[in-house]
Structures are given as C-alpha cells and as structure tokens.
Amino acid sequence: MLTGPMWKRSTPEGLCKRGYPTAVRKIAIANPEHAPYGQAAVAAIKKEGVYERVSGKFVLGENISQTAAFVLSGSADVGVVALSLALSPNMKDKGRYVEVPPADYPPIEQACVVLKASQKKDLARAFVEFVKSPAIVELLRSYGFGVR
Secondary structure: OEOOEEEEOOOOOOOHHHOHHHHOOOEEEEOOOOOHHHHHHHHHHHHHOOHHHHHHHEEEEOOHHHHHHHHHHOOOOEEEOOHHHHOOOOOOOOOEEEEOOHHHOOOEOOOOOOOOOOOOHHHHHHHHHHHOOHHHHHHHHHOOEOOO
16 A cells, blocks of 8 residues: 655645645646546545635646656646655655545555466566565655555
8 A cells, every 4th residue: 555645845834724725726636537646636635625625726647657747847836646756866855745644545555466478477476576575665665655
C-alpha cells in the first residue's frame, strides 16, 4: 500500500484547514477516470469536505508522475502526489508536503508478479526475491511505501 501526501510549493500549514480553496488557483491531481492516485485524491478531498469548492481548480495529469511535474514546474499551485515522489531527490527540497491520512482514501496496492508467459521466469523470480530482500524493503519504506 502507498500513501499519498498533499504536496505544495510553499508554507507548511495544512491546506484544507486554512482557507486554501480561495488562495490556490490550480490543484494538480492524477486523472481519477483512470489513475488510482487520482481516485485517492478525489476521495481525500471529498473527505475533507472541500471537493465542491475546489474541483473546478483541478489540473489533471495522465499519471502521478505528470501530476508531480505540474506541481514542480509551478503549472499548479498544489497537488496530490505519491509520497514516494514527494520524498524523492527531485522534489523533497523544492516544497513541503502534508501527508494525507490513509483512512481518507481507499488503499492503493501495487504488486510484483511473474507472468506465466515470461520467457525468463528464473530471472523474473530472482528479481521478485531481490525486491523482497530486507535492504530493498527498507529502501521502499524510506520512500513511504508500506510493504507486506
């Protein structure tokens, strides 16, 4: 499971609790029609009780990486992005984030599998074992991923 923080370019105050709907002009989220992070963003914003006031300000990214790029470039004032992106070297020192409580959105689960049709099953299995190794699990956790 991954968590997705609210990420913004400036002050550390919580966004939704401090009147941001009028101060912010553009809010980047992944497209909720096909992106799990977009669906999670909409759920969290609705839970916050400001969806109707801010939905007209959404700038939709095709995926969570494009959404982060909108925020990073200044094309959006704030955005809801994956915690792993907010903690990445590319973003971590260029703004501030507020983590959205996991209870505010449906879980986003990602998996690693070996396909039956794989031409290189042994190599694929070795990669899965590598991803499950303690060092990589710790690395994933350091970027905000919950690992089971």
